[in-house]
Amino acid sequence: MVLPFRFGFRIGLIVLALLSGAVASYTVFADEVFDRLDGTGPSHKRVDVIEWDGNLEVHVYPKGSAKGLSAKLDDRDQGKKVMVLGYRFSAKDKPLVRRAILGVPFTKNVKGFIDPTEKEFDKLAISNQDLPAPWKPYKLDPAPKQWYPDGDERNDEAAPDNKPFLGQQGQPQERVPGSVGKSRHTSDDDSSTNDFNF
Numbered sequence: 001m002v003l004p005f006r007f008g009f010r011i012g013l014i015v016l017a018l019l020s021g022a023v024a025s026y027t028v029f030a031d032e033v034f035d036r037l038d039g040t041g042p043s044h045k046r047v048d049v050i051e052w053d054g055n056l057e058v059h060v061y062p063k064g065s066a067k068g069l070s071a072k073l074d075d076r077d078q079g080k081k082v083m084v085l086g087y088r089f090s091a092k093d094k095p096l097v098r099r100a101i102l103g104v105p106f107t108k109n110v111k112g113f114i115d116p117t118e119k120e121f122d123k124l125a126i127s128n129q130d131l132p133a134p135w136k137p138y139k140l141d142p143a144p145k146q147w148y149p150d151g152d153e154r155n156d157e158a159a160p161d162n163k164p165f166l167g168q169q170g171q172p173q174e175r176v177p178g179s180v181g182k183s184r185h186t187s188d189d190d191s192s193t194n195d196f197n198f
Contacts, residue, residue: 034151035096043089049100055127056083056100065089066122072143073108074099081106083126086144097144112138 035041039061046061060066068088075081081102086095107128113135115123124138125131146155 034149037087037096037098043096045087045089047087047098049085051102051104054104054106054129055125055131056102056104056106058085058122058124058126060087060122060124061120063119063121066124067091068095068141069112069124069126069138070095070141070144071110071112071126073106073110074147075108084144084147085126086141088141095141095144097146097149099148110140112140114138 033042035043037043037045037047039046045065048059050057050059058069066087067090068086070086070088072084073081074084083100083102083106084097085100086097088095109128110126111128111130113125113127113131115125115134116136117134125135148154
C-alpha cells in the first residue's frame with residue numbers, strides 16, 4: 001500500500017527534524033563535559049568548599065590531588081560577592097575555574113593556608129586573616145584570568161574586570177543649577193537639545 005504523498009511528506013519532515021536535532025545536540029555537547037568536581041566527572045576529583053568564621057575551607061579528594069589553588073574576589077555586583085576559585089590538579093594543566101557564592105565577608109587581600117595534619121584529603125583555606133596552628137601558609141597560584149568557568153560566554157567580554165556601565169562614560173559635564181543660564185524649554189526652531197530625550 002502506498003501512503004498518500006502529503007502524509008508521507010509530513011512524516012519525512014518530522015523524521016528529518018528529529019534527526020537534525022539529535023545531530024546538532026550531539027555536536028554541541030560532545031566535546032564539553034562540565035566537571036562538577038563531585039568525584040564522577042572527567043577529573044575524578046571531589047572538591048568541597050566550606051565557609052566558617054570568615055574563611056573558606058577547601059577539601060580536595062583524594063589526598064595529593066591539589067597541585068595548586070588560586071582565588072580572586074568578584075565584588076563587581078554590589079551585595080553579591082563571589083569567590084572565583086581555580087583548582088589545579090596537575091603541574092601542566094590550566095586550572096578549572098569555579099565560583100563560590102560568599103556568605104562571609106571577604107576583602108581582595110586573600111591569603112592561602114594548608115593543614116598538613118589532615119590524612120584523608122588536601123585541606124586548604126582562604127582567609128583575610130592569619131590562621132593558627134595546625135594551619136601553615138600556602139602560596140596561592142596567580143589569580144584566575146577569567147571570572148567564570150570554561151565555556152561560559154561571559155568570559156568573552158573584552159575587559160572582564162570592567163564594572164557594569166552605570167551611566168555616561170568620559171568626563172562629566174559641569175553641572176549648572178536650572179535657575180542659571182538658559183531656559184530648559186526649547187522651541188521648535190531652537191537647535192539646542194532638551195535635557196530629556198525620549
